[in-house]
Amino acid sequence: MIELQLFPALAGEVTPIVVAFVLGILFGTQLQGKISKRMIGLIIGLSIIAAVLFEAPIFTWSLLAGFISEHFSISVAFVAATVGIFVGKAFRGGRE
């Protein structure tokens, strides 16, 4: 068993998060219509709950990758993808 580390042991723990964020931006630019701040808050909240349920990928050992303990971890890639979608949406703007 490897102890929790504050920083990633290896890049493979961070790269999926970056990829999820970048692809989130890409597909976020395809969203149309207006989304209220309330709705954004709701979706971010739901994504955090989902991230706890999905857990961090296997063989990740750093806090940055979402690993907190053996029985509790967070899927940071999921939250990064959700945030990326909103960033992409912001690039496109709120036009109908």
Next chain:
Amino acid sequence: MESKALKGSRGIIAVIALMIIFVGVSTSLLQLNGNVARGISPEYNALAPYEAPNNLASWVYDYRGFDTLIETGVIYVGALVSVLAIGRGIVRTKGVAEEAPVAQSSMDFHVSSLNVILKYFGIPVIILIVAYSLLVLTGAATSGGGGFQCGVIFSSAFLLGMIFYGKKNPLNLSKKFLIGIGGFGWALYALLGLPGYLVTGYWQYNVGADLWSSGLISGVSGMSAVVPDIMRQIFGDPFRILLVLSDGTYASTAGIVPLINIGEAFNVIGAIGLIFLVFAYGYTDEEGKSK
């Protein structure tokens, strides 16, 4: 098939073909006699876990990378051919071009009169499904995810938006975008074979993982001098994780497998999304007029 179809030259060709198959299969079975060539599978089964925790990803995108590449092409070409053959669209076929594609008056599915739950939870659900598809994609090497699954999940979000909101789908993927992303994905998958070809002579050799010169197989070290360190670092280091197994701890990497999965996902999103879009709205979509 009618018996008339087998008369003449067609019948002769069919009989000869069947005889060849029968003789070939029979002699193969007779020659077996316990001497089945076991192939390379045992070695690869032993190696695959050291490449990616998800053994299936190693098999599908590394060991059988060519096969999957062609399958990916089949999906894209199949989508295009389907669109060309029967992609007139529900709206066009029914002759109600201004109506939402699957909204019938009896179903009362217009946004203005949507069920409150569907109206307010449609957008969050679509966004969360898209995020989930990206999670599945990024977990290709470490879990049961992958490009295929990502594409299918993403397309389901697209379809959900079409059903709920019609042409006001929040996930507004145009034909141009879908065709572009599908073609780009396929090209990315195919071109990821180039680095391996340039340094080893084998297309799609996984230069990042470089299993065959890793020393994990005794007696196989022929490629150790062929793959330069810079190539291993470029394609391997971004995906390197600490693999803790019962027989030790390894800093393994899936190499180009996660990148291939991104290409795969783009291709499947393009292909299936295009099928959904064109089957609903028709091949000659009036995107320009709507704008």
